[in-house]
Amino acid sequence: MKENATLEYDPRLVRVDTESVLQRAGYLKETLKPAETVTALSKDRVKNFETYERVLTEEEAVAEAQRCLNCGCGEGCQLCKTICCEFAVDIISPDVLEINEELCVACGMCYLRCPTKNIEMVNTGLIAD
Known part of the structure; x- marks a missing residue:
């Protein structure tokens, strides 16, 4: 009975295609x-x-x-959503985000923390160039 309680260990590593996993998860187009x-x-x-x-x-x-131009965000880390204290960032898909202009207070935190620098600050006219 004790010998049937464990499974036999298979030391072979199964190679997983990274690209197919990322594509299946929606990170790659x-x-x-x-x-x-x-x-x-x-x-x-x-x-x-x-x-x-x-x-x-x-x-x-x-x-x-x-x-x-097909890459989108590039990271999918969602750091912009995590850092936004106004909850203005909405993740549409793993590599596509949308910033709600009504909620955004232009604090620049998402811009400063984005590892791929895919977020840009836009002058809304409140601050002179």
Whole structure:
């Protein structure tokens, strides 16, 4: 009876794909691949002074910019919500926040504490530039 009371230990570590866990939790949006760059071979580059890396087309450049702008908050730490004494910060999704302008007193605490500096202070006209 005592031998059946314990489970056998399996020392193998199970590898978990971090990206899939973060995506499932809502921290990552759709994974967009970077634009493919085509470079000339080094044996061809030494023969001339032509550009050896292809320039992005306008469509590829726009797609690359959209990929960069797809990150959202970046941390998902919700420190801004925790630090706000007026409860003006609302977390819409793990990487999207909304600041209620009616409740915000512009104390700047969320701005100062954001680890990724994704919150900016906006002059509302109460203080001269």
